[in-house]
Amino acid sequence: MCLGIELYKKMYLIRKTEETIIKYYPEDEMKTPMHMSMGEEAIVAGVCQSLSHDDQVFGTYRSHALFLAKTGDVCDFFAEMYGKDTARLKGKGGSMHMCAPMSGFMGSSAIVASSIPVALGAAYANKRAGNNKIVATFFGDGATDEGVFWESMNIACLMKIPIIFICEDNEFAVHTPGTERRGYSSLPDIIAKFNCNVLKGVATDVEEIYQTTMEGINLMRKNQMPVFLHFKYYRYLEHVGIFEDFDAGYREKEEFLKWQSIDPVSRQRSNLLSNGYDEKEIENLENEIDLMIKTSIMKAKLSPFCDAEELFREVCR
Numbered sequence: 001m002c003l004g005i006e007l008y009k010k011m012y013l014i015r016k017t018e019e020t021i022i023k024y025y026p027e028d029e030m031k032t033p034m035h036m037s038m039g040e041e042a043i044v045a046g047v048c049q050s051l052s053h054d055d056q057v058f059g060t061y062r063s064h065a066l067f068l069a070k071t072g073d074v075c076d077f078f079a080e081m082y083g084k085d086t087a088r089l090k091g092k093g094g095s096m097h098m099c100a101p102m103s104g105f106m107g108s109s110a111i112v113a114s115s116i117p118v119a120l121g122a123a124y125a126n127k128r129a130g131n132n133k134i135v136a137t138f139f140g141d142g143a144t145d146e147g148v149f150w151e152s153m154n155i156a157c158l159m160k161i162p163i164i165f166i167c168e169d170n171e172f173a174v175h176t177p178g179t180e181r182r183g184y185s186s187l188p189d190i191i192a193k194f195n196c197n198v199l200k201g202v203a204t205d206v207e208e209i210y211q212t213t214m215e216g217i218n219l220m221r222k223n224q225m226p227v228f229l230h231f232k233y234y235r236y237l238e239h240v241g242i243f244e245d246f247d248a249g250y251r252e253k254e255e256f257l258k259w260q261s262i263d264p265v266s267r268q269r270s271n272l273l274s275n276g277y278d279e280k281e282i283e284n285l286e287n288e289i290d291l292m293i294k295t296s297i298m299k300a301k302l303s304p305f306c307d308a309e310e311l312f313r314e315v316c317r
């Protein structure tokens, strides 16, 4: 199947899954906080499309999109959101601590920047093993305010570790804009002073993100230097939760409307139509994905919780 369609399918799955969360979350059966990915679908879709199944990704508490782009496993996703025994993590991880190592989704964490050094360790292990695997670590712009981000960048560049750092920059750490947090103006300009391949792109054009990532990977294979990708996007919903928050006073709805007019999912759909794809063909794919989501959520709702003994297995007490 063609690249453009593959990329669209990934993004459509993510968007529709989150729209389904918005529909069912008010029932209060999904007992996990929700840090929604709406607006950032193109970044994870483009990057994950350029990785192989065995390559490894690490994420943050905002990782619905990353999990679905890397694993495609919406059934496991909803089982976990409902906290059910049928989920790989048996409901002990929730939305912020997903993990599917068999598909290369190595983990995500609620502590800002904490998965970056873990990803670096995995990438170093890959280098030592000589297995050619790539590690991609995704984090928000707020994570770059943490010392461990800079320490990890430094070691990765010093030791030529095969890792892609992906900064998903939505301008905010909760409600605080970058201008109130940083003593510099351009993050990519600073990172460019490291021995690193620095690339950036338009975060709503999934094909461009795919090409940019491929270029980064090719450069890394040639010069052994890590890659830093910087993508700006707009978070559509509140920091945590399923609602809009334009009445909170820290950002304007007009800005959202500007970004919405270049929405990554509808943009790719229009691209496909103008590249000769048939409306019916696209609708058929969408219907298949809709059905998969519907089945997954129904299965999750009907599945049992794990028993008390299981609940305490493999967790810290």
Ligand SMILES: Cc1ncc(C[n+]2csc(CCOP(=O)(O)OP(=O)(O)O)c2C)c(N)n1
Residues within 6 Å of the ligand: 062, 110, 111, 112, 113, 139, 140, 141, 142, 143, 144, 170, 172, 173, 174, 239
């Ligand atoms: C070490 C640490 N400090 C503070 C927090 C509280 N906190 C949760 S999310 C967040 C903002 C992070 O912003 P960013 O990295 O840009 O991610 P985004 O939510 O925008 O995706 C903060 C400060 C935390 N979870 N961990």
Ligand SMILES: [Mg+2]
Residues within 6 Å of the ligand: 140, 141, 142, 168, 169, 170, 171, 172, 173, 174
């Ligand atoms: Mg942010």
